[in-house]
Each structure stands twice: as structure tokens, then as C-alpha cells.
Amino acid sequence: MENTFDFKEIQGREERLAPGHRMCAGCGGTIAVRNVLKALHPGDKAVIGNATGCLEVSTFMYPYTAYVDSYIHNAFENAGATLSGVETAYRVLKAQGKIKDNYKFITFGGDGGTYDIGLQSLSGAMERGHDMVYVCYDNGAYMNTGTQRSSATPMFADTTTTPSGKQSNGKPQYRKDLAAILAAHNIPYVGQTTFIGNMKDLYVKSEKAIYTQGAAFLNVMAPCPRGWRYDTPEIMNICKLAVETCYWPLFEVIGGKWILNYEPKNKLPIEDFLKSQGRFKHLFKPGNEYLIEAFQKEVDRRWEELRIRCGK
């Protein structure tokens, strides 16, 4: 598929997430949703699914919806299954001639609803090959309920269920590599991205995910200023540093082939990503250098593993 990227044309497209919702200023989740939906071709219809979370409670508070398209929220852990039902109904009704329009199916879930409680429902929907896209906006914790750790939370992060303290260095475990798990489903498209520059990477991957026939998964790192505790305008710098330190690599898995989209010329040390975020503040106390070393070691190991997968 040829992907063109005309920044002005794309940003000029109709907003499919209308303003007036209740998401926080600078919320990464909102940026993800707006930009993924910009990748829908003008004129194409869509049904948007949503797992319970910040996004749902802030964008569809009765009697107002922020969605221009049809939208369905069911519960926390079943966004994958719910949209698989919608997509099946579409195929049946289309075959019966009851529906004339062409629809695309996109569902959004946070990392809690995707990596953890919704993993089974997601896995089932992807394995069955429904023509849909599941977008995880990964902010690395249960932000809607007040920053509890998830399996997407990075190691050592200070969360409300893994607080740092005299006997604790924050979350004891490394984060789950969900994109790799989805790639192991052998679905046609898996992409991992975040907010970089003019959002081209996010746009291109969203368009591929939406317009690839079959099941597609997109993992979007979407910082949360409240949970990560950084100065809100810093979001684009934080995303850039996540990529430049190789903490959050940009890659795709298309038809089983792993593709590395970006390799930093000078890989930055992980401190550069960690230091602007309050959730990692305790790592910078004197005597805790070994924690940062451990974090770096894991980032390096995963980066090398990814490079090998991508044939580098």
C-alpha cells in the first residue's frame, strides 16, 4: 500500500473526536484518538469501540458524545469481543443488502483494558481475524482509577500500588511486550508508535492498520501528565526521548516480517527519558544508580532482540 502524507490536508480533515470532551489538558490518549481517526479516509464510515477507562468516561458522558461516528462502549475487558460482534453483524447485514455504506471498525483501550483485563478478549478477536483495528493507548498504568500499576508499567515506576518507599523501589517487574505478543498471533498488521514530530509515523501506521484487510493492532505510547508527573507541555520531548533512548522503539510487523522504522544515530542514555518524570524521581537519589543501570540493561537487551528480529 502506498502511503502519502500531506500534513496540511490531513490536519484539515474533519475532527472525528469533537472538542468539548472532558479529557485532561495535554492528555496523550486524546492525541492518539484524534490522530488515529484522522487516518480514516474522508467519506468512510466507522464504528468506534472503547474499553472502560478515562477515554470512555470523558468522551461519552450522557447525554453528550464527542464522537462523530457511531460508538459503542460495553465494559472494561471486552472491547475486542464487542467490536468483533459489531464487525460480524456488519458482514452479515452487508451480505443481506441491508447496509450499503462501507464501514471500518476501530476500538480504543488503555493499557489496563488491553495488556491486563482485556487481553483474552483482544487475543480472541485478533485470532478470529475480524476486520478491525485494536488501538492501545498505552500510558503505562490504570490512570482512570488513580495510577495503579499495570503490566505495561515500566520497571521501578512509582505508582499507587507500587509506591516507592524505604523498602520499595517502585514496580518490581519489567513491562510486558504486548506488540510482540500480538505479532505472535500472526495477524496481518502490528505497529508500535508514539507522537513524533508532525505525527507522520502515527498517521502512516494508523492508515495501514485501518486499511489492511483483517485484524490489526496498534500500540501507541500515550503519556499521561498526571500519572507520569511531568510538566504538561513536555509531552513531545518525552515521546522523542522514549524513542531516542530506544525505550519505545518504532516498528511494524507486516505479514510476519519485522520492520524497524527508526534507529537513532546516537542512542541516548535512559536517564534522559527518566529524569523529567516524577514517577522515576526516586531513581535519582544517591545510592540508587544501580537501579538506573538495571533499567538501561533491560532497554539494551530488548533493543538488541528487536534489531535481530528486524534483521539488523
Next chain:
Amino acid sequence: MGVKNRMSGNEAVAHAIRQINPDVMPAFPITPSTEIPQFVSNMIANGEVDTEFIPVESEHSAMSAAMGSEAAGARTITATSSCGLALMWEVLYVAASSRLPLTMTVVNRGLTGPLNINAEHSDSMGARDSGWLQIYAENNQEVYDNLLQAYRIAEHKDVLLPIMICQDGFITSHAVENIELEEDEPIKAFVGKYEPEHYLLKAGETMAMGPYATSPYCMEAKRAQAQAMMNAKKVILDVAEEYAAITGRKYGFFEEYRLKDAAFALVAIGSACGTIKDAVDDLRKHGVKAGLLKVRVFRPFPGEEMARALSHVKAVAIMDRCESYSCNGGPLGSELMAAMYRNKNKAEAINIVYGLSGRDITVNDVKDVFERLKTIAQEGVKDTQYTYLGLRE
């Protein structure tokens, strides 16, 4: 004109599904309902229905996909039993409050534990407050007839609620009995096409479903849902009347078996009613004025109507194939006694738990209960709140 045949309850359900030809069926295997998705899968494989089967990875996903499918505008059905129904619990409420008229055939089986696969009503009884309509069957004929009426009730504009069509695990689902099946054409005409007013994929409009609602809105939504359940009473009777005109088989909220002049009555749900009818017939031969009230519709609960039907009875035993661990009896006992009290019914009433995990109930067991009722009618209730029948000492 009906066609005589013989088949199991699950086969009867599958036959009804073929005639209804629903658009989508998400389902997950669980004993004893597993045969139903198997039969439907075979029909799909042989081109006998247009249904799309979604082989979901769990019952939670079955109900979630069913909710999505119905919301998208497709007539949807699923099937389950026991723990499968329990796994759906959360989504049952979402489907009902979203006012989605999907159908679920429930093959009643006990909930774990101990793990057991046999007939008991604890699965659907546990879901009695989830906002679903519930209709129960005594045998294969009734589960077939109930399923054919299901969409007409659920999809009615005054109702718009999901519906469970229940039958007893193995006793009904697997036992082969005689049945009268209807021809396809009159049934298709009776069931009609599904034409919802609003749905996600409707041309010319968009729809948002599943909102977050704050306190100023939620209570009204729940009251409106309760109204739909109240409205269902009339619709259930209207649909039954229309069905009777086609098939000759009449249904109401409950069946009164030799109840009109009965002095002693049992109230029960499901397959045990066949056994109770045999006992009633035997006792009548010996001059005992025994009768049965067989509950068909449990949600909406026809409490006032049942209390009225029992108003002349001296003593009644309310039979629950379900333990609710409330220390106050089973669900049917608790609800019916409350309804009798409100309607100033003067009958002495006891509540009996029986048949858990498929434990047999015999004609002699039932006769013993009627013997107790005779004593109670003279001496009043001296037992504890509720008792067990057929328990090994």
C-alpha cells in the same frame, strides 16, 4: 399444521433456531448446552441457515460479542449453561440496560461447587435480577414453543429487553421425547424480520451506546428499564395468544394443573412438573384435592397473578431447584411468599429445596410433600423456614 416428531430439548432448540434464522450467534462450549452451537454450526456448514457463528474464546466474550452484534442491528442468539452464564454476569446487565433484545437459550445446570454438570436452576436464578426476561420450560415441546415466541416478546417496542429461554439440563436437553413441530413458513411469518428503530450501522444516522451517566440520569434509566419489564407482561400474553392461534398450544405466565379446586398445591419450575403432575393424578384418584402451579414466566414475576391463582388453596409447597443461601428459602419461595402476603393470601406456605445437582425427584417424594401439606393445613406450619427434599441423612 404441526408435524409430529421425536427429539431432545437441545434438538428442539436447534430446530427453532433454524426456523428463526438469526443473523449472528456467538457461543462457547459448555455442558449441557454445547450441542446447540454444534447443531447450528452444522446447519451453517450445510447452508440451512444464513447465521454467522462467532467461535468466541469465552462466555464473557460470547455475551460481549452478542451485545455488539445486536447493537449493530443484527438479530443475535447465544446459548450457555451454569458457569458460562456466571462468566457472562457483568455483560448481562450491560445488554439489558442497553435495551438490546437478544436471546439466550439457557440449559440450566448447577453452579460449582462441587463441580457438577446436572440440572439445577442456580445459574439463571442467580441472574434473575440482571434485567433479562426469563421463561422456563417443562419439556422439549415447551422450550421449542418458548424460543419461537422469544424475539416477538423481546423486540416489542414496549419491551426491548434481552430474554433467556430456559430448560433443564439433561432431563430436558438430552432426553428424547415426542414433539409437535411447526412448518417453516407460518413460523417465519410469525417471528417476522428484525427492524430496530436505531442501531450502530443504520444509514443516515450515527448512534452512541454505553454511556457513562452521572447520578442525575442513572436512576431514570433504571426506572425506565423496570417499566419495560412491567410492559412485558401484556406482551408475553399477547404473543402467546397469537402463537396459540397458529399452533393450538396455549401459554400464560404459568400453567394451572388441576388447581382450580385444589386444597393442596405445589408450585414448581421446569421438568419436575411432569413428575408432580403424575403424583397429582394418583392422589386425585384417591380423593386428595392436589394441584400444581407450574411457573413459566419468572421475569417479569407474575406474583399477583400467582397469589390469586392460589387464593383458595389451604396449603402450598413452593419448590426451588436452587439454594440461595439466604437462610430464607429459595428465590421462588421468597418471592412468591412475599407476593402472597401482599395479596392477603391466607394459605399456609412452605418452601422446599429439591433436585440440586440433578438429584432425582420421584412421584413418591412428591406424594410425601402433599402428605405434609395435609398436616400443615390442619396444624399450621411447624417446620423451619424451609426444608430439603430427598436429602440423604
